[in-house]
Amino acid sequence: MEDSERLKKQKELIEQIGRQNEKEGFQPVAARILGLLMVMDKEEYTFEEIVEEMQISKSSASTALKNLEIRGIIEYVTYSGDRKRYFRFVSGEIVGMIDEMENKMIRNLATINQIIELKKDPNSRNATFLKNVLKGMEFFIKNLEELKIQYKREH
Amino acid sequence: MEDSERLKKQKELIEQIGRQNEKEGFQPVAARILGLLMVMDKEEYTFEEIVEEMQISKSSASTALKNLEIRGIIEYVTYSGDRKRYFRFVSGEIVGMIDEMENKMIRNLATINQIIELKKDPNSRNATFLKNVLKGMEFFIKNLEELKIQYKREH
DNA sequence: TTTTTAGTTCGGCACTAATCGAACTAGATT
DNA sequence: AATCTAGTTCGATTAGTGCCGAACTAAAAA
Numbered sequence: 373m374e375d376s377e378r379l380k381k382q383k384e385l386i387e388q389i390g391r392q393n394e395k396e397g398f399q400p401v402a403a404r405i406l407g408l409l410m411v412m413d414k415e416e417y418t419f420e421e422i423v424e425e426m427q428i429s430k431s432s433a434s435t436a437l438k439n440l441e442i443r444g445i446i447e448y449v450t451y452s453g454d455r456k457r458y459f460r461f462v463s464g465e466i467v468g469m470i471d472e473m474e475n476k477m478i479r480n481l482a483t484i485n486q487i488i489e490l491k492k493d494p495n496s497r498n499a500t501f502l503k504n505v506l507k508g509m510e511f512f513i514k515n516l517e518e519l520k521i522q523y524k525r526e527h
Numbered sequence: 528m529e530d531s532e533r534l535k536k537q538k539e540l541i542e543q544i545g546r547q548n549e550k551e552g553f554q555p556v557a558a559r560i561l562g563l564l565m566v567m568d569k570e571e572y573t574f575e576e577i578v579e580e581m582q583i584s585k586s587s588a589s590t591a592l593k594n595l596e597i598r599g600i601i602e603y604v605t606y607s608g609d610r611k612r613y614f615r616f617v618s619g620e621i622v623g624m625i626d627e628m629e630n631k632m633i634r635n636l637a638t639i640n641q642i643i644e645l646k647k648d649p650n651s652r653n654a655t656f657l658k659n660v661l662k663g664m665e666f667f668i669k670n671l672e673e674l675k676i677q678y679k680r681e682h
Numbered sequence: 683t684t685t686t687t688a689g690t691t692c693g694g695c696a697c698t699a700a701t702c703g704a705a706c707t708a709g710a711t712t
Numbered sequence: 713a714a715t716c717t718a719g720t721t722c723g724a725t726t727a728g729t730g731c732c733g734a735a736c737t738a739a740a741a742a
Contacts, residue, residue, distance in 0.1 A: 375647075382645050389638060397552075399700060410657075413647045419719065429702050434720055455710070455718060463656035466663025473628060483544060490537050492530075492568045501618035502565075508621025508678065515674050523666055554730060574689065584732050589690055610688060610740070 382411045401428055402436035409446060409461040416449070416458035467520055474516055481509050537566045556583055557591035564601060564616040571604070571613035622675055629671055636664050 373381075386407035393403035405422060409415075417425070423433045437459060440446040445464075448457040484502050491499045528536075541562035548558035560577060564570075572580070578588045592614060595601040600619075603612040639657050646654045 378645055378647065385638075385641055385645060389642075392634075392638065401701075410653065411642050411645065413651070415651060415653050430719070431703075431721080432701050435701085438720090457718085461653070463653075464660055466660055466667065470667060479547075483540075483547065486540055487544075487566050490533055490540060490566065492533065496568070496570060498565065498570050498616070498618075505619055505621055508624075508682075511678055511681075512621065512625060512674065515677075519667065519670050519674075522670075523663065526666075527663075556731075575687095585689070586691080586733075587731050590731085593690090612688085 382413075386411050399436065399439070401426065401432050402439050405433075405436055406440060406445060406461065409459060416460045418456045418458055420456075422459065467523065470516060470520060474513060477509055477513055481506060481513075484509075537568075541566050554591065554594070556581065556587050557594050560588075560591055561595060561600060561616065564614060571615045573611045573613055575611070577614065622678065625671060625675060629668055632664055632668055636661060636668070639664075 386404055389407035389410065390400065390404035393406055394400055396403075398406065404426060408422070408425060409417060419430075419433060419437070422428075422437070423430055426433070428436075437446070437448075441448070444462060446459055446461050448459045450457055484506050488494070488499055488502050488506070493499065541559055544562035544565065545555065545559035548561055549555055551558075553561065559581060563577070563580060564572060574585075574588060574592070577583075577592070578585055581588070583591075592601065592603075596603070599617060601614055601616050603614045605612060639661050643649065643654055643657050643661070648654065
């Protein structure tokens with residue numbers, strides 16, 4: 373593929389990833405910066421370069437980058453003798469992603485337990501439904517735990 | 528537990544679930560209606576009852592209920608000789624939840640593949656990182672598939 | 683045929699979130 | 713000491729959501 377064609381496709385992909393990330397709760401600018409840092413061949417962007425590339429104000433860049441950094445999705449490095457920050461994305465550890473999913477499930481599990489405990493009739497439609505969900509969640513959480521161990525062993 | 532005390536705790540739980548659901552992208556009113564339908568002992572609420580209970584306008588109720596229904600989270604039933612709709616929450620099938628998670632992963636996987644394909648240097652830091660993430664995701668997706676089968680067999 | 687019931691749709695207000703520009707800061711350079 | 717660089721912080725503005733009331737509709741009841 374020609375370089376110019378690849379660049380064009382990369383830009384399109386950044387936009388697509390941007391929209392995808394917006395759905396994950398990122399603000400538009402942050403979502404696209406993240407896309408930039410993932411997609412482009414250049415792997416470390418300075419603050420100024422991001423402002424240039426994305427056509428955004430310095431203040432927007434500043435807030436977006438801070439947010440992304442706090443969430444642990446990007447980081448920056450510096451090189452001695454150079455005051456600039458070089459931003460790059462932090463590789464998402466797959467086990468960490470699974471952990472996150474699991475934690476969310478565990479929180480939901482706790483809530484569902486609370487609902488059931490407050491039911492007058494523990495055999496009502498909803499109570500029964502919720503108990504089933506609970507059982508299923510417990511099954512998957514237990515097995516995810518094992519999968520994580522297996523994955524760590526294999527890699 | 529006394530009925531009045533339970534009711535009080537149920538109301539609190541609805542509020543808590545409401546806030547939780549807001550974080551999942553539901554609008555405040557929809558988030559709390561969902562809580563109501565899950566928590567209360569009464570398992571089918573009419574439109575009017577929801578308006579009453581939640582102290583919201585009919586229009587808000589209408590939009591919130593439509594949204595929840597479109598998302599497949601609640602449904603309504605009718606009884607012959609009664610024009611009212613009786614809303615209730617749809618029990619989340621655990622396997623369905625896992626499917627959803629899996630589909631999200633698969634979509635991410637497709638995106639990551641696109642990124643890698645557009646990289647000039649397939650051995651660059653980011654390309655390598657992304658390939659690792661890809662491998663991990665494939666591992667978990669494959670095994671989730673097996674877990675689902677096992678779960679279905681056991682239940 | 684008129685009225686009532688059970689909602690839906692629409693326009694607008696209120697509030698929140700996103701982005702901007704301008705002023706500022708702290709460290710490096712001249 | 714003054715200037716430059718690399719950002720940050722702080723209102724102001726704009727864009728977007730959420731919710732409401734009022735008007736509307738379609739079916740049932742009187």
